[in-house]
Amino acid sequence: MDVTPEAELIDPPEPKVDATAIQRLLLERICLLKYQPGDQLKEAELAREFGVSRTPVRDALNRISHLGLIVSRNGVGTVVVSLTAEQIRHVYEMRLELACLIGRLSPITPGPAHLAALQRLLDRALTMHSRFSADDYLAINHELNELIASMIGNTSLRSMWLQAYVQAASTWHRVADTMGPEVSEALVKELTDLIIAVERGDAEAIGYIQRVHIGYGFGKVKEVYSL
Amino acid sequence: MDVTPEAELIDPPEPKVDATAIQRLLLERICLLKYQPGDQLKEAELAREFGVSRTPVRDALNRISHLGLIVSRNGVGTVVVSLTAEQIRHVYEMRLELACLIGRLSPITPGPAHLAALQRLLDRALTMHSRFSADDYLAINHELNELIASMIGNTSLRSMWLQAYVQAASTWHRVADTMGPEVSEALVKELTDLIIAVERGDAEAIGYIQRVHIGYGFGKVKEVYSL
DNA sequence: GACAGTCAGGCTGCATGCAGCTTATCGAGA
């Protein structure tokens, strides 16, 4: 990991990294399973990686601590924790309910931008379908979720939706190994359904499509965690 | 733990204040309207008050920043922000839905401890009823909400319930002035209903009682904010 | 060989100083 000063001058990969950027990066890494339960997030190490001091890293860790996905203990370290089986079930049961609220609380009708974004995701999903990759699947799913969030009119619901998504995503590390092309097909079908719903301007359908998809994922999680 | 009398006279009455304690205190002050929108939470000032440096204060502020009730801007300061009328409506609509989920997602049957706590709150509410005080009302309501949260079995729902409560509570500063004995009566009725439900072991009723109460509060908020 | 005690290494929590940004105030010029 030692880098010569010369190499450091040559390799400044992340310009302008502040606490907010670090927060987003850490959360993304958790969702994309770059960090998995048990991994240690050492402040000094992350500070070196981002080329900053420990302070903004600490700030970022504090800001995402409310999600319950990381725990800092004095003298020990900051580790990514795995939700208990009960917590996982609770999060998924909650997501099923939240999905149904998307169409009921201040629904917004998606525009052409949403449709185009969905088309792009569908293209990527179809491309991946020929050669499945868990990482790609997670990335597409991640972007899809943010897109769905942007279609949620109720700001409070949107916040909780994103929160529950991150918590659920953090549990997929044990599912990722068992994932095959069938989840890719399910993703294609989900995106197709969403595109149809958006084309028809059926905002209410979006939530229910999400509910179906979450239920599907819940089933896979149940198997792995024997809930 | 023993302190010399001299030190006790000099020292502030808050021993062992770390970032977690400051976090709880700040949130409580927001819920109890000690801090209102527009107020500045200066790190240095809070640090002096709690007898610590700016660092744990910063950590506490960062941890509660996800609620959207405070905003820090470089060079300006950290201020308590007022939710927009739309956000307030969204939070309340969300709380109405969350209340209905209490009895559906992993309901837990309250025990004698919950009943006793409710009785104590009812006593305090009845005492206050003879001489109304907005501060006392908010304090009782605050403790009641934490008690309700302890009756929510689904951990994810509990977290979101508390989150939505804090956001709603931060908007009551404009309602507090118009509050009179009638809200005290409503609180007494709510507590009475809750006690009856708990005595009957009717866990499902708790959520619906809450929903009624939230709807009542929503009505008052609507008037003040002309939603 | 087993076990308990000790010590060193490493990590987070906290204190403190500096830099950068923003705003308000004051003064000079038109």
Add this chain to the structure above:
DNA sequence: TCTCGATAAGCTGCATGCAGCCTGACTGTC
């Protein structure tokens, strides 16, 4: 008098050093 620019004060963001707490390894003893 009004306007605009400079300046100073204050706040947050960041860097850095120290203290306290855990843990794991090592060693001396039984």
